[in-house]
Amino acid sequence: MTMPGRLPEPYAQGGGTNLADVLERVLDKGVVIAGDIRINLLDIELLTVKLRLVVASVDKAKEMGIDWWEDDPALSSRARRNELARENAELRERLAQLEPGRGEEEAP
Structure with missing residues (x-):
């Protein structure tokens, strides 16, 4: 139980999953983060940066062919x-x- 004006503790016993559980799920399933950055000046493309980030375990990456x-x-x-x-x-x-x-x- 939290008191008014006090923030709940982030790692409480009954508060759901902890960091290790989240990390285990991410590595087991894999996460892909993708994004593009484009810089244009007067409809002329000056720079394009394509970012792709894959977070997965080695076994999962090999399974995906990486x-x-x-x-x-x-x-x-x-x-x-x-x-x-x-x-x-x-x-x-x-x-x-x-x-x-x-x-x-x-x-x-």
Whole structure:
């Protein structure tokens, strides 16, 4: 029971859901927030910014087909290793093209 002139406590025992419950629901279901910002001057579009925000758990994101972090070398060590291996193979190929007879000379 609240007294007149006093605000109710936000985390009361019988006051519904708490932050952990809300966060669990959001991550389980996923939330999409979308918005566009356009700046026009005399009917000439100067700038358009399209914002898309998806908040979901990793499992839910993968279920939706969103897995860009797995291929981003800045976020995934596996992707970083793959990129380095690809770059190494490209450099070896370029070196072989520049020095075609070098590999045969080194072999005994």
